[in-house]
Amino acid sequence: MLSQLDTILTFNQHFVADRAFEPFRSGKLPKKEIAVLSCMDTRLIELLPRSMGIRNGDAKIIKNAGALVSDPFDSTMRSILVGIYELSVEEVLVVGHYGCGMAGIDPDAVLAKMTQRGIAHETLDTLRHAGVDFSQWLSPLSSIPESVQATVQTIRNHPLMPANVPVHGLVIDPESGQLDLVSRDPRADA
Numbered sequence: 001m002l003s004q005l006d007t008i009l010t011f012n013q014h015f016v017a018d019r020a021f022e023p024f025r026s027g028k029l030p031k032k033e034i035a036v037l038s039c040m041d042t043r044l045i046e047l048l049p050r051s052m053g054i055r056n057g058d059a060k061i062i063k064n065a066g067a068l069v070s071d072p073f074d075s076t077m078r079s080i081l082v083g084i085y086e087l088s089v090e091e092v093l094v095v096g097h098y099g100c101g102m103a104g105i106d107p108d109a110v111l112a113k114m115t116q117r118g119i120a121h122e123t124l125d126t127l128r129h130a131g132v133d134f135s136q137w138l139s140p141l142s143s144i145p146e147s148v149q150a151t152v153q154t155i156r157n158h159p160l161m162p163a164n165v166p167v168h169g170l171v172i173d174p175e176s177g178q179l180d181l182v183s184r185d186p187r188a189d190a
């Protein structure tokens with residue numbers, strides 16, 4: 001497959017020269033004072049912010065595969081905390097989505113693809129001996145609402161989270177953009 005890099009660089013030259021950035025100018029502090037943790041799913045690139053009424057400058061948007069905080073000290077949790085303490089975030093929304101690729105992931109199938117792509121079996125064995133648990137690291141999400149709820153709990157209960165920052169859980173339909181509320185943080189109404 002052809003690399004997209006040159007296409008992107010050419011487009012970018014025109015984008016800047018035409019001053020197409022003008023409508024996107026905004027400050028670095030989120031006007032709505034929210035952080036949104038969501039999934040890297042391609043269908044959500046524009047749909048997620050549009051369906052939530054979020055525009056450039058409104059929010060801190062953090063994305064990964066599955067909208068997960070997989071470890072209380074991973075880079076996602078760090079991003080949320082930096083958003084709160086350094087960048088005016090006052091409310092956190094975890095937005096998973098139906099049809100997430102992380103729900104159907106099969107650790108053994110991923111490992112098989114790695115070896116097909118040239119990763120040596122010895123490398124995988126070395127990592128296993130060093131303590132990497134691939135079946136856990138690549139484990140599929142149970143149900144999307146449950147996974148969102150688990151991530152919400154991890155964030156709410158984090159020892160470095162201020163008590164007055166509400167954390168809500170939602171699931172978005174990647175076709176219609178409809179949001180289903182999984183968990184409203186009662187602290188938001190306090």
Ligand SMILES: [Zn+2]
Pocket residue numbers: 039040041065066067097099100101102
């Ligand atoms: Zn996803």
